[in-house]
Amino acid sequence: MDIKKVRTDWKGDPIYSGDEIITNVGPEGDTIKDDPKEIRKYILEELSGVAVVAND
Secondary structure, three states: OOOOEEEEOOOOOEEEOOOOEEEEEOOOOEEEEOOHHHHHHHHHHHOOOOOOOOOO
């Protein structure tokens, strides 16, 4: 199985085939790695100041 770069994440870092990802995140439809540290960093850096609304 060849491992190759398939896209870049929200920071411009490479994402390789086989990496678990989450797509269409945030208002700009970013891609992030499915890793709790990455998700937390994305929320703190990219979504600070963005309101989150949920309907019951």
